[in-house]
Amino acid sequence: MNWLKRIYNRIKLEITYRKKLKELRKRDPFIYK
Amino acid sequence: MTIVVAGDSFVYGSELSDCTRQSASKKTFFALLANDFDYRCIAVPGLGNDGIARQVVTACETMYDVEAVAVSWTFPGRYEYRFAYDTGERGGNWHTITPWTTIEDVSNLVNTNSDDLKHILSTHSNAVSKAQSTGVADFAEVFYKHVGSTEYWELYSSLKEIVYLQNYLKVKGIPYIFTCADNSVVYNNTVSRNDTVINSLLKQIDFLKWFWFPSGEAEWETKKPRGFYQWALENKYPIGATHPLEDAHKDAAMLMQEKFNELVKKNLQQN
Numbered sequence: 001m002n003w004l005k006r007i008y009n010r011i012k013l014e015i016t017y018r019k020k021l022k023e024l025r026k027r028d029p030f031i032y033k
Numbered sequence: 034m035t036i037v038v039a040g041d042s043f044v045y046g047s048e049l050s051d052c053t054r055q056s057a058s059k060k061t062f063f064a065l066l067a068n069d070f071d072y073r074c075i076a077v078p079g080l081g082n083d084g085i086a087r088q089v090v091t092a093c094e095t096m097y098d099v100e101a102v103a104v105s106w107t108f109p110g111r112y113e114y115r116f117a118y119d120t121g122e123r124g125g126n127w128h129t130i131t132p133w134t135t136i137e138d139v140s141n142l143v144n145t146n147s148d149d150l151k152h153i154l155s156t157h158s159n160a161v162s163k164a165q166s167t168g169v170a171d172f173a174e175v176f177y178k179h180v181g182s183t184e185y186w187e188l189y190s191s192l193k194e195i196v197y198l199q200n201y202l203k204v205k206g207i208p209y210i211f212t213c214a215d216n217s218v219v220y221n222n223t224v225s226r227n228d229t230v231i232n233s234l235l236k237q238i239d240f241l242k243w244f245w246f247p248s249g250e251a252e253w254e255t256k257k258p259r260g261f262y263q264w265a266l267e268n269k270y271p272i273g274a275t276h277p278l279e280d281a282h283k284d285a286a287m288l289m290q291e292k293f294n295e296l297v298k299k300n301l302q303q304n
Contacts, residue, residue, distance in 0.1 A: 013178060020182035024132035027217065028108035029275050030042060030079065 034301065035071045035098045038063040039089045040105035042078035043214050043261055048273035049282070060279050062261070063103050065286035066293045070100075070301065081111030081129045082191040082218070086198040093205060101297045102202055105261065106213040109191040112181055116172075121163045132182075133157070134164050134173040153274050184223050185231075191218050192234035199239060208300035210293055212244040215260040244292040246285070261285055 038044055038061075046058020057074040058064065064074065073096070075088050085104060093099050113129040120128040164170040180186050195211070195218070202209045213219075223231055245258030254267045265277035265285070272278065 017178040017182055021132050021177060024108075024110040024182060025136075027215065028110055028132060030108075030131070030133070 034100045035073050035096060036067045036101045036103060036297065036301075037089060037092045037096070037099050038067060038072055038074050038076065038103045039085050039092070040076045041080045041085070041107040041214060042076070042276060043107075044074065044076035044105050045078050046282075047078050048276040049279060060282055062282045062285040062289060063105065065282065066289060066297075067103065069298075076105075077123070079111070079129055079131060080107065081113045081131070082106050082109060082194045084111075084113035084124075084127070084129050086194040087113065087127075089198055090201055093201070093207065099207060100301055102207055102209040103293070103297065104198065104209065104211050106191070106195060106211065106218055108215050109187040109218050110181070112176070112190065114172075116167075116169065118167060120167050120169055122160070128169060130164075130169065130173040130176065130181075132177065134161065135170050135177075136161065184221055185228070188218070188221060188223050188231060189234070192231065192238070196234055196237045199237075199242070203239075208297055209242060210244060210289075210296040211242055212246075212289070213260040214262045216245070216255065216257055216263060218260075220257045242296055244289050246288065 040063070044057075044061055044063055046052040046061040046064070049058035049060045051060060052058035057076060059068075061074075064072070073092070075092050077084065077088065080088070085106065089102055089104060093102070111129050111131045113127060115126050116128055117126075119125050122128050161170065164173065199209075199211070219235070224235065246261060246264035248258050249255045249267050251267075255263050259267070261281075262277065265281035266272070268281075270277050270281035270284070
C-alpha cells in the first residue's frame with residue numbers, strides 16, 4: 001500500500017503547488033522584461 | 034555624499050519613458066525625492082528581497098561616500114541564489130527565481146495595449162529558455178513545489194533579510210528609509226497565526242523608519258497600509274504592460290516627502 005500512498009502524496013503536492021503558484025503570479029505579475 | 038536607492042523594477046523605473054536596459058529612470062518616486070542630492074540607483078528589475086539586501090550591503094561596503102539608503106522591498110515570493118554555475122544573466126552566478134521562471138508563454142497575461150508588447154514577450158521567453166538550458170528552471174520548479182510556494186517560507190526568508198539590512202545600517206550609522214511594493218511582506222495569514230519566530234522577527238523591525246501608503250477606503254481596496262504597487266493599482270493610476278507609470282511615481286513622491294525629509298534629508302543636512 002506504500003506505493004499508493006506515495007502516488008497520492010505526489011498528486012496532492014502537484015495540485016497544491018499549481019494552485020499556490022497561480023496565486024503568487026496573480027500577486028506578483030512581473031515577468032522578465 | 035551619495036544616497037543609495039535600492040529595490041526592484043519599481044525603483045529602477047521599468048516602463049517609464051526615460052528608462053533603458055542600461056540606465057534607470059530618473060522619474061521614479063525615490064529618484065524624485067533624492068533629486069537634490071547625488072544618488073545612485075542600484076535597483077534591479079525582478080530582484081527579490083534577499084537580492085535587495087545583498088546589493089545594498091555591497092554598495093555600502095564598496096562605495097566610500099554612502100550617506101543614506103532608501104529601499105523599497107518587493108514581493109516575498111522571489112528568491113535569490115548563488116548558483117554553482119553562470120546563469121547567463123546579469124548577475125552571473127547570482128540569480129533571482131520568481132514564480133514566472135518556469136512559464137514560457139505569457140502572451141495572454143500582459144496588457145495588450147502596450148507598444149512594446151512584442152519586446153516584453155520575447156525578453157521573457159528568452160530569459161525562460163536560458164533558465165531551462167542552464168538548469169535554473171528545473172531548480173525553480175522543485176524549489177517552489179517543495180518549499181518556496183509556502184507563505185511561511187517566503188515570509189520567514191524576507192523578514193530575515195529586512196532585519197539583516199536594518200541592523201547592518203544601524204550598526205554602520207547610515208540613515209535610511211524603507212517602503213515596499215506590496216504589504217504581503219508584513220500583513221498575511223502567517224503573521225495572524227502568532228508564530229513565535231515570525232513574531233520575533235517582526236518585533237525586531239523598526240517600523241518608525243518605514244513609509245506606508247495609506248490604507249484603502251473602498252470595500253474592494255486593501256484595508257491595511259499599502260505598498261506602492263497596491264496603492265497605484267487601487268487608485269487606478271495609468272499602468273504600462275504591468276508597471277505604474279509617471280503619474281503614480283510623482284504622487285507617491287509627494288506622499289513620501291515628509292517621511293523622506295524626516296529620515297533622510299534632515300540627517301544629511303546635519304552631517
